[in-house]
Amino acid sequence: GAGVSQTPSNKVTEKGKYVELRCDPISGHTALYWYRQSLGQGPEFLIYFQGTGAADDSGLPNDRFFAVRPEGSVSTLKIQRTERGDSAVYLCASSRLAEETQYFGPGTRLLVL
Amino acid sequence: GNSVTQMEGPVTLSEEAFLTINCTYTATGYPSLFWYVQYPGEGLQLLLKATKADDKGSNKGFEATYRKETTSFHLEKGSVQVSDSAVYFCALRRPGSNYKLTFGKGTLLTVNP
Numbered sequence: 754g755a756g757v758s759q760t761p762s763n764k765v766t767e768k769g770k771y772v773e774l775r776c777d778p779i780s781g782h783t784a785l786y787w788y789r790q791s792l793g794q795g796p797e798f799l800i801y802f803q804g805t806g807a808a809d810d811s812g813l814p815n816d817r818f819f820a821v822r823p824e825g826s827v828s829t830l831k832i833q834r835t836e837r838g839d840s841a842v843y844l845c846a847s848s849r850l851a852e853e854t855q856y857f858g859p860g861t862r863l864l865v866l
Numbered sequence: 867g868n869s870v871t872q873m874e875g876p877v878t879l880s881e882e883a884f885l886t887i888n889c890t891y892t893a894t895g896y897p898s899l900f901w902y903v904q905y906p907g908e909g910l911q912l913l914l915k916a917t918k919a920d921d922k923g924s925n926k927g928f929e930a931t932y933r934k935e936t937t938s939f940h941l942e943k944g945s946v947q948v949s950d951s952a953v954y955f956c957a958l959r960r961p962g963s964n965y966k967l968t969f970g971k972g973t974l975l976t977v978n979p
Contacts, residue, residue, distance in 0.1 A: 756909075757909075784965070786966060786967075788967075793971065793972075794971055794972075795870070795955050795957070795969030795970050795971050795972050796910070796955075796967070796969050797969070798966040798967065798968070801964050801965070801966055808964055809964040809966065812966070844909075844910065846910075848965075851964065851965040852965055854912050854915070855912075855965075855967065856912075857902075857909045857910035857911070858909055859908065859909040860909060
């Protein structure tokens with residue numbers, strides 16, 4: 754079946770702009786995670802959804818970052834007033850249940866100029 | 867807090883050489899341990915995992931044993947192939963942490979023919 758998909762695959766924006774990154778998890782997966790991977794680093798946790806609710810948003814770096822999952826499927830990561838330091842690959846992962854294996858999407862590469 | 871330390875890369879080997887990538891961790895409780903692999907141009911894929919002490923995870927000729935006494939989960943393969951060239955990430959998941967993964971920085975492996 755289809756894996757986790759993320760759009761866009763690449764996004765270039767200017768400092769101060771607003772961006773939205775989309776994640777389509779595997780059908781039926783209730784748990785959804787966002788991670789951020791900076792150059793030369795491993796992925797770092799941002800936020801975890803169980804169904805529609807954000808069960809853990811402790812990894813969001815500041816209040817410019819926000820994520821939603823209104824119908825318990827697709828999720829959108831929103832970044833306001835982007836900064837150059839936000840440039841990274843944003844990864845989405847999903848699992849059927851939280852305690853099971855996480856499957857990763859290909860990521861969205863964000864570049865803030 | 868939780869952390870994962872991997873050996874620094876890059877690692878360059880000839881085909882059929884023996885591979886070891888060291889991984890040690892710091893965590894409270896009894897985490898599950900994982901190796902993920904990222905092939906060029908692809909997303910993160912689970913390579914193997916172990917959920918309790920002395921468990922051995924294995925897949926595609928790779929192995930890693932969960933050593934609680936040394937807090938380690940070293941990745942090994944007896945004979946690498948060119949197709950094993952990728953970035954390898956060690957990760958842990960601590961019980962009660964909403965199942966989020968904590969990753970190491972990754973180790974780039976290049977296998978030459």
